[in-house]
Amino acid sequence: MIVALIIACEVGFWVLLVAGLALRYLAKKPRLGAAVLLVEPLLELVLLIVTTLDLKNGAEPDWKHGLAALYIGYTVAYGHYTIKWLDSHAAYRFAGGPKPAGAGYGTARTLHEWKLVARTLLAAAVAYGLLQGAIWYVGDAGDTASLESWQYAALRVLGIHTIVAVCYTIWPKKAPAGAAAPAGLGKSER
Template identity: 70%
Template sequence: MLVALVIACEIGFWVLLAVGLTLRYVAKRPRLGAAVLLCEPLLELVLLVATVVDLGRGGEPSWSHGLAALYIGYTVGFGHYTVKWLDGHAAHRFGGGPKPPGPGYGKDRARHEWKLWLRTLVAAAVALGLLQLGVWYVGDAAAAEPLRGWQSAALRVAGIHGLIAASYTLFPRKAPAADPVEAVRERARNGR
């Protein structure tokens, strides 16, 4: 049942996001769209309460409880970023706003990747905290072993993402060579 709720929360996240952005930019109802977007944290609250209730009713700690904790951690770490990123793209596509800048190349890209890694650390810390609370709540070390396994998974994800971020520092991506035809067009547009 908990896995179905995690899936429902994920689907609900994207549905609320699509409805909120559609209201903001297509229907020209920015306040209503913002109100819909502000409802997104309620999904995680429902999932958290359902997980606690399940464990409180004597539910055996399982991988689904760990998955719920990781999902909540991910949403805390990346939820606002995802909404903001998609909002910028929707504003550009449907609202006539400027095109959002990409992560860039070289040092800018490395800085971007390290910021994402910090979000992963936040997500992992939230998940680790929730999982540890679950371990203490269950009280039985053997029964709580699935939760401890998810703690290890959260640490591995943070470590792997740290290695990926470091790779952008050690081996920075270079900007692609300018297309000569496009460079001529750009100079013509700028009057040079």
């Protein structure tokens, strides 16, 4: 049941996102679209409550509970970011808004990657905290090895993402050859 609920939350996230953006930009109802987008965090709250009730009712802690914690951590850290990113692209595509800036190159890209690492740190901290709470809640009554392994998974994801950011720091991404020079420079200044 937990896996089905995680899938339903993910599908619900995208359905609410598409509906909210469609209301904002296609139906020209920005307030209603924003209201639909604000419903999204309720999905994670439902998942948290159901997961807690599942453990309370005697379910043996396993990979499903760990996956639910990681999913909640991810949506806490990246949910608003994803909505904002897609909103800026929808505004550009459907409402004549400015073209969204990319991650860029060089220092700008490196800073972008470190900001994403900070989000991943938040996701890992939320997941780790939820898993630790579940471990304390279950106590000695059950086998919590699965939950502990998910804590390590959250830390591994954070470690891998940190290595990626370090690589961008050491070897910054360079603009492709022939890319447009910054505005205001003549050909002789390039």
